[in-house]
Amino acid sequence: MGRDLSALFDPVSVAVVGASDDPAKYGHAVAAQALRANGRRPVHLVNRRGGTVFGRTAAPSLSAIGEPVDLAVVCVPAAGFEDAVDEALTCGARALVAITAGFAETGDTGRARQHAVAERVRAAGAVMVGPNCLGLADNTTDLFLASDTFTPGGIALLSQSGNLALELQLRFRPHGLGFSRFVSLGNQADVTLVDLLADCARHEGTRAIAIYAEDFADGRAFAETAAETSADTGKPVVLLTAGRGDAAARSAQSHTGALTTPADVVSAVCRDTGVELVTTPRELTVVLAALNGARRAAGRRVAVLTDGGGHGGIAADAIEAAALTVPELRLPTREHLQKVLWEQSAVANPVDLAGMGEQNPGSYADAVAALLAAEEVDAVLMTGYFGGYAHTEAGLGGGGTVLADGEQAAARLIADHHRATAKPLVAQSMYPESPSCRTLAEAGIPVFGATEDAARALAAATPGAPRPGVTPLPVPATPLRESGYLHTRRVLEAAGLPFPAAREIHDETELPAVTREFRGPYVLKALHLLHKSDAGGVALGLAGPVALRAAFRDMHARLGASSYSVEAMADLTDGIELIVGVHRDPRFGPVAMVGLGGVLAEALHDVAFTLAPVTAEHALRLLRGLRTAALLGGVRGRPPVDLTAAAAAVETITAFAAAHPEIAELEVNPLLVRRHGVLALDSRAVLA
Incomplete structure (x- = not known):
């Protein structure tokens, strides 16, 4: 169900603590x-x-108001923040919007103050946005606290x-988009991004949710x-985030850790949960314009x-770059287009009017109708x-007005x-602000000035691969006390992962017993080395x-290793x-990686x-989505390998x-996949 944030978005009453007539102060705005x-x-x-603010009598304190306050906006200096919060809670506030800065963003001391305030708010059964935020609306x-x-709108x-x-x-403005709500997240000391996302998913006035986040917290x-949100409500969630570089991977002790960057994790989460991931405010707008209808x-x-x-050629390239296709139209569709267009028009796809629009702007509408009706x-x-x-009036001796009127009529058609079809239609125009394009936009047809934006919009409106969601974490198992190679092998074997026969030795005198136990050929590995192959520790x-x-x-x-x-x-x-x-990510927990391995993994x-954890079904999709997936299916006479295994x-x-939160990194590399079955040839675990 999520937290009850009703007092935050529809309070019975509001008090602005720190209200001011001074335009330089945030309490004024x-x-x-x-x-x-x-x-x-x-x-x-x-x-x-006291005195007056905006010509209204200002109370010197919340207590002086003389009646309960449901929501308090706190815009006071940091030194008086705790007192203001305590007084608001005493006066019955169920919600606080903490504008005041100077807490976790300043270091450990500020973080401790922030934590203490959040504890008091929760103990009182209230909720708080911020501190260090810019308010909400x-x-x-009709709640305007920013x-x-x-x-107004649906986002x-x-x-x-x-x-x-x-x-x-x-x-948003050119696309007719507006806001149902705006919340500045601030430090998320109490109310978090997750709380707000869940509440907006339930909010009837919200059709889509846009997020800019630098810190996901949980x-x-x-x-x-x-x-x-995606599965239960169908409301689009579009995420713009920063800080997705690879610096966090530099201290990793395994190939998995070194290859797993924050960008990879966020991209994978978005792919699996149905979130549209964007990289710029412009792209965020494009995607929302496409999904708004x-x-x-x-x-x-x-x-x-x-x-x-x-x-046409540029648009076709942009569409294919967006992982969509531009197929040749079927014969019945081409024949229909030939009837409504003139002889020199190309009708294969792209469909090129070839100048007919200048003679008859209505040909645009005729062609759109034919294409929207085509089954393919x-x-x-x-x-x-x-x-x-x-815009052509000057160059056509006055005929531009006739063309403009015809174009407007075509836009209405x-x-x-x-409106008569459920298929997406997107327009790219050299003149996106023209009256004809405004007619299209008002009818819910997204209009863009850039071809790549139009292609991105169509990609957003196109279904992707199945969304596996998030598999729940298992109950934690008994923690591992050591992470040596042979110990890791043994616990993975016990979990059901097959390994070749192996025996630990410390000196040459133990070799004869090993060769009597199992036959060659053999592999020799020096133990207690992080990257054995790189150090020449594998024969x-x-x-x-x-x-x-x-x-x-x-x-x-x-x-001179101690054992082998x-x-x-x-x-x-x-x-x-x-x-x-x-690899255990500090924000997202255990993150899995699969791919082509061996010494060439990186x-x-x-x-x-x-x-x-990853289900076998989802793992199969990931393996089939690798760039080198064709190798797994067999090439140049090689048989296919056992993908199910x-x-x-x-x-x-x-x-x-996932069942061992004490493991910072776990890796099996290589995992040999054969025609029948698999065999783990090496493993590594790094404890947190």
């Missing part, structure tokens, strides 16, 4: 906005000096940046809530309509000059055709006892080496990520790691 509520609820202004309840005005914006909210306000809870394509096939070969088309992109005919293909003894003497002379592992050499013929690992970097091994390894 918030008070001015709060008073816009037009009598929806009592708004009290509090200034410790809810257009559906310094700026937000155009809830949860942001750690106030300036970004202002930029989005500007970018990333796994975010992933779970996002997955539930709740239209979704049934497939990935796009028809391109253009009035010039250049625009899932979505349509109209690109090029449409919208520009009103296109809008009618759009492969030792045919028999003599070769094994020679390799031991050489390795021991060079490395002698193992049965696996038959590598027709096998493929994979890497399977789990060089090839053909890996996929997801939250652990590989997926089961991924499930075993990731479930084990």
Whole structure:
């Protein structure tokens, strides 16, 4: 169900503590906005000096108001913050919006103060946004507690940046987008991004949720809530985030850790939960414009309509770069287009009017109708000059007005055709602000000035792969006390992962017993080395006892390890080496990685990520999505490998790691996948 935030978004009454007539103070801007509520609820202004603010009598304290306060906005200096919060709770406040800064963002001392305040708020049964936030607004309840005005609409914006909210306000306007809610997240001392996401998912006035986050706090809870939002409500969640670089991977002690960057984790979470991940405010706007009308394509096939070969070719390339297709149209569709267009028009896809629009702007509408009706088309992109005919008047001896009127009529017809179908239609125009394009936009047809934006919009409206969501974490198992190679092998074997026969030795005298126990060829590994292959601590293909003894003497002379592992050499013929690992992310918990492995794991970097544990079904999808997946299916006469066994091994390894929170990194590399079954050839565990 989530936390009850009703007092935060629809309070009975509001008090602005620190309200001021001084325009330089934040309490001035918030008070001015709060008073816009037009009598929806009592708004009290509090200034410790009393007097008047905005011509209204200001109370010197919350207590002096003489009646309960449901929500208090705290805009006082940091030195008086705790007293203001305590007084608000005493006066019955169920919600606080803490504008005041100077807490966790300043260091340990500020963090301790912040934690203590949050504890008092929760103990009182109240909720608090912030501190160090810029306020909130809810257009559906006339609650305005931020310094700026937000155009009403259906998008809830949860942001750690106030300036970004202002930029989005500007970018939204041409697309007719507006805000149901705005919340500045601040330090998330009490109310978190997850709490707000869950509440916005339930909010009837919100159709889509936009997020700018630098700190997810509990990333796994975010992933779970996002997955539930997508599955249960169908409301799009679009995420813009920063700090996704690879610096966190530099101190890793395994290939898995070194290859797992914050960007990989966030991308995997978004892919698996249905969140649309974007990289810029512009892209965020494009995606929301595409999803605002709740239209979704049934497939990935796009028809391109253009009035010039250049625009058509560029649009086709952009669509394919967005992982969509531009298929050739079927004969019945081409024949229908030939009837409504003129002879020189191209009708294969892209469909090129080839100048007919200048003779008859209505040809745009005729072609759009034909393409939207075609069974082999899932979505349509109209690109090029449409919208520009009103600008041609000077060059056509006055005929431009006729063309402009015809173009407007065509726009209205296109809008009618759009309303008659559920298929997405997107337009790119050289003149996106023209009256004809505004007609399209008002009808719910997204219009963009850039071809790549139009293609991205269609990609957002197109279904992707199945969303596996987030598999719950298992009950923690008995913690591991050591992480040596042989111990890790034994516990993974006990979990069901097969390894070759192996025996630990400490000196040459133990070799004869090993060769009597199992036959060669052998592998010799020096233990207690982090990257054995890089250090020359692995010898492969030792045919028999003599070769094994020679390799031991050489390795021991060079490395002087305290112990070694002698193992049965696996038959590598027709096998493929994979890497399977789990890295514990500080925000998202255990993150799994699967990909092509062996000594080239980092060089090839053909890996996929997801939250652990991983089901065998999901592991199979990840393996089939690798760039080198064709190798697994058999190429150049090589037989296919046992992907089912590989997926089961991924499930075993990731479930084990997820059940052991004391493991910082766990890796099996290589995992040899053969025609029948798998064999783990090496493993590594790093304890936190």
